[in-house]
Amino acid sequence: MHSLLLLPIDYFLAAWFAVTAACTLYVAIDGYKNPEPVVMKWGFILVTLYTGPFGLLLYVIADKEPRPEAHEQFVRPLWKQGVGSTIHCVAGDATGIILAAVIVAWMGLPMWLDLIVEYLAGFAFGLFIFQSLFMKEMMGGSYWENVRRSFFPEFISMNFMMAGMAPVMSFLMMGHDMRAMVPTELIFWGVMSLGVMAGFATAYPSNVWMVAQGLKHGLMTERKRGVPFEKPGERQATEHVRSDAASHQHHHHGEHSGISEGAATHPENGSRADSGAAPKHMHATPEATSAQIAAFSLTSLVLLATGMLAPANWVNMRLSAHEVGGLIMPPGMLMYRDTTADAMREMSFADSRRVRASFPIDARGDRELPFTMDAGVKVFELAASVIRWRILPDVAVDAYAYNGQIPGPRIHIREGDRIRIRVRNDLPEGTTVHWHGLILPNAMDGASDITQAPIPPGGVFDYEFTAKQHGTYFYHPHAEPDRTQALGLYGALIIDPAAPAEDAADHDYVIQLQEWLWRDGLTFPAMPMDGMQPNYFTINGKSYPSTETIRMKRGETLKVRFIGTNNGFIHPMHIHGGPFEVVARDGETLARSARYLADTVNVGPGQRYDVIWRAQERGKWLIHCHIPHHTSNDNAETKGGGGLMAIIEVE
Incomplete structure (x- = not known):
């Protein structure tokens, strides 16, 4: 089975999701006894599942009853009502978006179509399920009446949310670590979590406004029959702060006030035997004008279009999870909107999970x-x-x-x-x-x-x-x-x-050259292009000081066969301690009249040079590339060098 833990981010995400599970469990258990409608309980559970400690924080500071009989007063502030409205929006919309993201990744749809499907799924799930179905009892009326009443509030909220989510998903899924496109990878769920947080942040201001205008509900209190909503005197204090008109509106909405309709029964109605009952319906005339709703809708559409279309200026939105999902690009590689799937596959890492x-x-x-x-x-x-x-x-x-x-x-x-x-x-x-x-x-x-x-x-x-x-x-x-x-x-x-052979020597040594790109514990094919330049170099599969030492005696000869098995660079290979004779090139033995003395030969990719070197003095003599960077290991030297360097030790 392939390990999910390749990079440090994977270990962080594993810890993150462990914490998220604990936070979600807490919200589920504690929310069970929190005096609010079931739909809001599920809203906080889902949002905590998607955002971890941040969902827990929102639940504790905005919704969790701090002490018995205090929920009504605790949730009254408008900013908390906005949190409740956004929670309800995000819980439904994000669920639809995430389900769609998993399905379209499996189907292999291109990223641009992926976003459209996710938007439609999120909007549909939020409108038809979370708003119109789950809130039907509170809103009153028929299911389709609720769909009609919820359409514009859901439309505005969803647009703002997707305007935040879309660029986060596009840039991170189509970035250097495209495991983010694959639902079986931790980073996919990490990107989804981050996207939901961004969506919450962009949707929150619009939800605060819609709650204040009576277009959406906020946090509500729902208690068992016979249990008072408020402590003695609480209603009088509240009525002193609010105008009668606002009080009347919020009584019927169970919105800004934070009180469900059952709790908002007018005092003049007499008996409070039903106080604490769940709201019967949420009908009221919103304060927002048609012009305001239209302007908000238009602004949300502009932001949505920006969030959906802007990433196409930097990433190739035509690619799909089937083409590039699971690939990891070098961290410094430049990617463009016209970078193809074939190019990405060429440049991606050697998958560590396939190591035999x-x-x-x-x-x-x-x-x-x-x-x-x-x-x-x-x-x-x-x-x-x-x-x-x-x-x-x-x-x-x-x-x-x-x-x-x-x-x-x-x-x-x-x-x-x-x-x-x-x-x-x-x-x-x-x-x-x-x-x-x-x-x-x-x-x-x-x-x-x-x-x-x-x-x-x-x-x-x-x-x-x-x-x-x-x-x-x-x-x-x-x-x-x-x-x-x-x-x-x-x-x-x-x-x-x-x-x-006419050019036999006392010793015969093959030198095969190679360049490597090793970053963050992953290996990428080194190439002479931006972001893919090698940072390690090897002779026969080892970098100095781990290269072999060639041992011989003074007066003996050494035949060195330089082979350009590397891909990207010409390496001027030099031997210390005197010149060598070039006796063959590219497999062809040179006539004696064509042989020549040198101390450096430029070995390009595919080229071969056979040279004979005589040990004229005792000591340690270097064979190395004469490009100093190529005799370092990730730009650092160890024991006098690195990379394309080996020692001839002459006794």
């Missing part, structure tokens, strides 16, 4: 690959999978690897050999293998969608050819190589000549 095996710092790659014989054919097996590979003691990259090693195993053969390489794909995406620089049948070249279809996840493909050349070569994928090769799919292919 982890290896310690002393594990080494480039181990020679054994073979079996089949009717005169040398048969090798390669398997590409996701592993965790340590390039430094404290840095473990999530990588794509052949046979669980980086670089992949060395295929060492002889000119004239007939070979078959069976490649199994255990990656989450298609792949091929290209045999860089070799003369072979076109069908064996490994060019994705040109000479062969990509090997699908779980698939197998056999490459078979005869080695017609000799020298230093390598293999790598030609299906999305900017991603898959950058994540570790490469290995050396060394072909010995049929005749004895």
Whole structure:
């Protein structure tokens, strides 16, 4: 089972939802005995479920009865009535929005359509369920009369709420961590929670105004029959503060006053045997004029349109959860409204949850690959999978690897050999293998969608050819190589000549170069573009000081095979302690007259140089890239360097 905890935000969210569960449980238990209608009890429960401690705070400071018989007076202030009205709005609308968000993510609708469906679902759920159905007994009249009376208040409130929610969801779901589009991820629910908080904040002012104008109800008190609403003298004090007209209106609404209609029975009616009964209906003529309602509706529409449309200037709202859901982009990468789903998949992280095996710092790659014989054919097996590979003691990259090693195993053969390489794909995406620089049948070249279809996840493909050349070569994928090769799919292919070599040395050492982007514990394919530049560099899968030390004696010779298995940069590779002789380039042995002395060669992606260096003096001599940044580890040096640096120790 895939772990939900990849980043620090995931641990925070896990804690947040644990606290939210506790807060919701408290509100549910305490609200059971709070003297208010059932619909408001559920309203506070749902809002606390969506907003955690903030919902609890609203319940305690605005609605929870502070002492017996005090609820009526406690909830009277207009700001608290506005809280109650907004709670009722958010509980219904947010429930519809969240249910729709889960469904449209499953359906794979584009983000722009996602927002429209969420708006319609939220409005419908709030109007037809929470307002007209759940409030039917209090509002009186038929269900459809209640729909008509509730339409404009719900329309205004929903517009203000969605104006706050939409940009939060758009920017965070379509941001660098697009796990936020997937309902099975914690961050999806974190974004929903934050969106509901933003929606509450933008809807609250309009709800305060609508309560004050008699368009919506606020907090109400509902007690059992026979239990007085107020303490003795409480009504007289209240009547002294309010005008008779306002008192009459709020008696019938159970709104600004915070008293349900049953509690607002006129004193002249005599007996209070029914005081405390639930309100029979909430009919009254609102104080708001048609012009005010129209102006509020228009303003809410403008804000809604802004919240829904503005994000399209910065993010690609045409993408869906099926296309990019679950991807994580490098934190510094620039994303635009025309960034495609294909581009995002190329640049996204190596999914840590697909790691098949982890290896310690002393594990080494480039181990020679054994073979079996089949009717005169040398048969090798390669398997590409996701592993965790340590390039430094404290840095473990999530990588794509052949046979669980980086670089992949060395295929060492002889000119004239007939070979078959069976490649199994255990990656989450298609792949091929290209045999860089070799003369072979076109069908064996490994060019994705040109000479062969990509090997699908779980698939197998056999490459078979005869080695017609000799020298230093390598293999790598030609299906999305900017991603898959950058994540570790490469290995050396060394072909010995049929005749004895003229440029033999005492020691033979292969150096394969690579660039890595490792941020926040995640690995991304390093690319020479904004936000995706590498911050670690490796020789044979390790960064200095974890690179191997080459040991030899004074007077001996060392053949170094530089291979540009990296993707993005030209590396000027330099050896201290004297010049070397360049004897081969790109697998082709140079004629003696064409050989030359140098102390630096520029190794670009795909290039190979064979050089012979003689140990003329004792000591520790460096092999390194001459771009200083490439000999650092995340811009820092350790024990004199980092990255593309290794030591030749001469005795």
